[in-house]
Amino acid sequence: MNASDIEKQFEEFERFIDDFVNESERAAVVIGCAKLDSLLLQILSKVLIAPTTADDPFLEGGTAPLGTFSSRINACYRIGLIDAPLSRALHLLRKIRNDFAHESFSISLAEPRYTDRVRELIAPFKDGKEFTYFRRTYFYEDNNIVADFLTALSMVMLRLNNLLEIAKSPSCIPLATIVHNDPLSRLVDLTPVDLKSK
Numbered sequence: 001m002n003a004s005d006i007e008k009q010f011e012e013f014e015r016f017i018d019d020f021v022n023e024s025e026r027a028a029v030v031i032g033c034a035k036l037d038s039l040l041l042q043i044l045s046k047v048l049i050a051p052t053t054a055d056d057p058f059l060e061g062g063t064a065p066l067g068t069f070s071s072r073i074n075a076c077y078r079i080g081l082i083d084a085p086l087s088r089a090l091h092l093l094r095k096i097r098n099d100f101a102h103e104s105f106s107i108s109l110a111e112p113r114y115t116d117r118v119r120e121l122i123a124p125f126k127d128g129k130e131f132t133y134f135r136r137t138y139f140y141e142d143n144n145i146v147a148d149f150l151t152a153l154s155m156v157m158l159r160l161n162n163l164l165e166i167a168k169s170p171s172c173i174p175l176a177t178i179v180h181n182d183p184l185s186r187l188v189d190l191t192p193v194d195l196k197s198k
Helices: 003-021 025-047 069-078 084-102 112-122 129-138 145-168
Strands: none
Touching: 003 025, 003 129, 003 145, 025 069, 025 084, 025 145, 069 084, 084 112, 084 145, 112 145, 129 145
16 A cells, blocks of 8 residues: 555545534444444455355345344454454444444433443553544544544544455455464554565
């Protein structure tokens, strides 16, 4: 990935953040997690053998083995595309998304049942300089659980975007052969990996 690719990726990311930061809490949670689910689908479609048909009954559809957010997280973890902390963060996001998508009444991340989950979600991030940077740059500066959630979600999203770019690279070594040798060991890596140097 060259400098212009990185710049383009950040521009796309910032456009998405601009759109979803102005949404209601419910919409931000549901839309943000839908984006994560979509990224996992795209990553899996790049690293798995292509289907022999136009559609992909393995990845999409009501009876697809990898047709749900949960199964895609688990598959990416089990084949070594993401590490345990990233898998855990994605599952926490998925659980919050499920509640927000299915609750018929008003719901907020500030409710005690969600503040604990959000604290657990941000624990691997909160002491890092990236978390502080993202929070100040894209979200509110005050101490707010919604801003914490959106910051963590955004960092996970960027991490998956980076992984997708690696998977799309025509010079990419099959990911299953390299993931345990590094570059995906950190939960958030804002520096793209140059696979050619490996």
